[in-house]
Every structure is written in C-alpha cells, then in structure tokens.
Amino acid sequence: MPTPRLKLDAFLPYRLSITSNMVSELIAGAYEALFGLRVPEWRLVAVIAEAEAISQQAIGRRTRMDKVTVSRAAIALADRGLIKRTPNPGDARSHLLSLTSAGEQLYAEVMPKALEYEKRIFASFKPAEIERLKIMLARIEEVVEGLEAEAERG
Amino acid sequence: MPTPRLKLDAFLPYRLSITSNMVSELIAGAYEALFGLRVPEWRLVAVIAEAEAISQQAIGRRTRMDKVTVSRAAIALADRGLIKRTPNPGDARSHLLSLTSAGEQLYAEVMPKALEYEKRIFASFKPAEIERLKIMLARIEEVVEGLEAEAERG
DNA sequence: CGGCAATAGTTTCAGTTGTTACTATATACG
DNA sequence: CGTATATAGTAACAACTGAAACTATTGCCG
Numbered sequence: 001m002p003t004p005r006l007k008l009d010a011f012l013p014y015r016l017s018i019t020s021n022m023v024s025e026l027i028a029g030a031y032e033a034l035f036g037l038r039v040p041e042w043r044l045v046a047v048i049a050e051a052e053a054i055s056q057q058a059i060g061r062r063t064r065m066d067k068v069t070v071s072r073a074a075i076a077l078a079d080r081g082l083i084k085r086t087p088n089p090g091d092a093r094s095h096l097l098s099l100t101s102a103g104e105q106l107y108a109e110v111m112p113k114a115l116e117y118e119k120r121i122f123a124s125f126k127p128a129e130i131e132r133l134k135i136m137l138a139r140i141e142e143v144v145e146g147l148e149a150e151a152e153r154g
Numbered sequence: 155m156p157t158p159r160l161k162l163d164a165f166l167p168y169r170l171s172i173t174s175n176m177v178s179e180l181i182a183g184a185y186e187a188l189f190g191l192r193v194p195e196w197r198l199v200a201v202i203a204e205a206e207a208i209s210q211q212a213i214g215r216r217t218r219m220d221k222v223t224v225s226r227a228a229i230a231l232a233d234r235g236l237i238k239r240t241p242n243p244g245d246a247r248s249h250l251l252s253l254t255s256a257g258e259q260l261y262a263e264v265m266p267k268a269l270e271y272e273k274r275i276f277a278s279f280k281p282a283e284i285e286r287l288k289i290m291l292a293r294i295e296e297v298v299e300g301l302e303a304e305a306e307r308g
Numbered sequence: 309c310g311g312c313a314a315t316a317g318t319t320t321c322a323g324t325t326g327t328t329a330c331t332a333t334a335t336a337c338g
Numbered sequence: 339c340g341t342a343t344a345t346a347g348t349a350a351c352a353a354c355t356g357a358a359a360c361t362a363t364t365g366c367c368g
Contacts, residue, residue, distance in 0.1 A: 013181055013275070019174075022218070022298045040355095050160070056317070064176075068318080068356065092363060121301070130166065139279070143276075144275065151180075242346095245334075246332085247347065249347085
C-alpha cells in the first residue's frame with residue numbers, strides 16, 4: 001500500500017504561513033513605497049507612539065522581535081530624526097525611545113493608511129468574525145508558547 | 155487633540171504575522187532537528203509526493219515560493235538523493251521532479267510528524283472551528299490577490 | 309567595598325532569501 | 339525558415355535576519 005498523501009494545501013500551519021506572508025508583503029510594499037519604512041521600523045513607530053517612552057528591550061518583548069532587529073530599526077529611525085533617545089534615569093545602559101514631532105507627524109500619516117488596509121482586507125468580514133479570528137490566533141499563540149516551553153525543558 | 159493611538163496588538167495583519175511566525179518557527183525547528191530539512195525543502199517533498207512528477211515552475215506557482223528558492227531546494231534534495239530529476243519530454247528546459255525511494259521513505263517518516271504537530275497545536279479547536287479558520291484564511295488570500303492585481307494595474 | 313554573573317545595546321559574522329543578470333530552449337510572427 | 343521575444347532554470351550579487359562576540363553598566367553576594 002502506497003504512503004497516503006498529505007494535501008499540503010490542507011495543512012493549517014502551511015495555510016497560515018501563506019496567508020500571513022501575502023498580507024505582510026502587501027502591506028510592507030505599500031509602507032516601503034509610501035514612507036520608506038521597513039516592517040520593523042513601522043512596528044517601532046507604532047509601539048513607541050502607544051507607549052510614549054519605552055526601552056528597546058521592552059519593545060523586543062512586546063513585538064517578539066530580536067534585540068538586534070530592534071537596535072537597527074531604532075538607529076535608522078533616530079538617523080531620520082523620527083525618534084529621540086533619552087537616557088533612562090533608572091539604567092544607564094539603556095535609552096528611552098520617544099517620537100519626535102516629525103515622528104508624530106509621520107505616525108499621523110501612516111496610521112490611517114494601516115487601518116485602511118486592514119479595513120479593505122477584512123471588508124467582507126463581519127465584526128463577530130473578526131473577533132473570532134483574533135481569538136483563534138490568540139489561542140494558537142498560547143498553545144505554541146506552551147509547546148516551546150515544553151521543548152526547552154526537553 | 156493628540157493623534158489617536160493605534161493599538162498594534164489589535165492590528166490584524168500584525169497579529170496574523172506574529173502567530174504565523176510562531177507556528178512556523180516551531181515546526182521549522184523540529185524539522186531541521188529531526189530530518190535536516192528546511193521549510194522550502196519540506197514543502198517540495200510534500201508537493202512532489204502529491205503530484206508524482208512536477209516541474210519546478212509548477213511547484214513555485216503552487217507554493218508561492220520564488221523560483222530561486224525552489225531551484226535551491228531542488229538541488230539540495232537531489233544532492234541528498236531524495237528526489238530525481240527526469241527530462242521533461244514536453245520541454246527540454248525543465249525537469250520533472252519525483253521522489254526517489256529514499257525520498258518516499260523520508261516522506262513516510264516526516265508526514266506523521268507534521269500531522270501530529272498540527273493536531274497538537276489545534277487540539278483545543280473543534281473541527282467546525284478549524285473549518286471556519288481555513289475558510290477565513292482562504293477569503294483573506296482572495297482579497298489580497300485582488301489588491302495585488304489592483305496595485306499592478308496602478 | 310570588590311569581584312562576578314547577568315543585562316542593554318551594538319557590532320561582527322554567517323546563513324537565508326530575493327532581485328538581477330545569464331544561458332538554453334521554446335514560441336510567435338514576419 | 340529566421341529573427342525576436344518569452345520562459346525554465348541557474349548563478350551572481352545585495353539585503354535582511356539572527357547567533358555569537360563584545361562593551362558598558364548593573365546588582366548580587368562574599
């Protein structure tokens with residue numbers, strides 16, 4: 001008897017990856033073209049805008065981005081005058097990042113575009129469906145975190 | 155009035171990307187460790203197993219992977235003796251890829267692991283929920299394809 | 309205090325991925 | 339037919355990302 005064939009298209013981790021990459025590429029392309037921002041940079045802008053003043057380490061935890069990625073994005077944004085780095089009074093090794101007024105201005109332009117894209121992509125989804133999708137994604141994350149922890153313990 | 159703050163955590167494309175990357179990394183790590191297969195290679199194995207004999211170009215279309223990525227994965231798999239490349243009778247530029255018996259054997263080991271991971275990650279999901287999730291992902295893909303086409307036309 | 313492990317952030321380096329250029333073949337059209 | 343354009347696949351190159359090494363500072367514990 002031949003090995004039964006897995007239909008890759010029906011394999012959920014694969015489907016999730018394909019869909020996510022399609023969405024990411026679409027949005028990343030638009031941001032790059034419109035604002036010269038790469039994905040990590042845009043994420044930093046959003047997180048800093050929410051937080052007012054936040055360390056790079058905290059950004060890494062919040063966004064699951066590597067500290068190297070965060071560092072590079074922070075340097076790029078600071079070079080462009082979009083964020084400023086003030087010494088962290090509690091810890092001389094770290095800086096607190098906040099938006100400059102130029103950064104605020106960019107953020108004010110970028111954010112509506114982001115929401116517009118989201119709206120367009122999910123235009124055919126009812127609010128309750130979107131809610132269900134978010135909850136499902138959160139549940140998946142929770143399980144994966146558990147499996148990661150399990151793997152670490154051996 | 156200050157700019158209203160986007161909660162990045164509530165932004166669906168972001169959530170999708172985080173969740174998908176967590177799942178991908180988990181599975182990719184396992185495959186790398188267990189079988190020495192990277193993600194593109196594993197995808198090729200799966201697609202070739204389904205198709206029996208298929209050109210690289212067709213694999214690229216089916217998996218949305220770049221032809222360069224497909225080419226590299228195919229070379230790696232051929233070097234390991236997992237696939238064989240036979241001339242395509244209809245087109246001398248391309249090969250038809252198929253699994254060798256070693257490839258079949260590997261596939262027979264890999265596939266149950268894949269399904270097991272899927273099962274574990276979605277253990278708390280009812281079949282109807284999984285079905286809804288798949289449908290939602292398919293709908294998202296459809297919309298994004300439309301937006302891509304729109305962007306190309308200008 | 310003083311030394312030593314841990315942490316924030318940067319730099320360096322290696323691995324992966326995609327864009328561009330190239331080769332060989334195929335197809336369209338004069 | 340034969341020239342021009344498109345396509346399958348590979349190779350060469352550049353960009354991005356993450357791991358490991360490094361620097362500066364912190365905090366623990368003798």
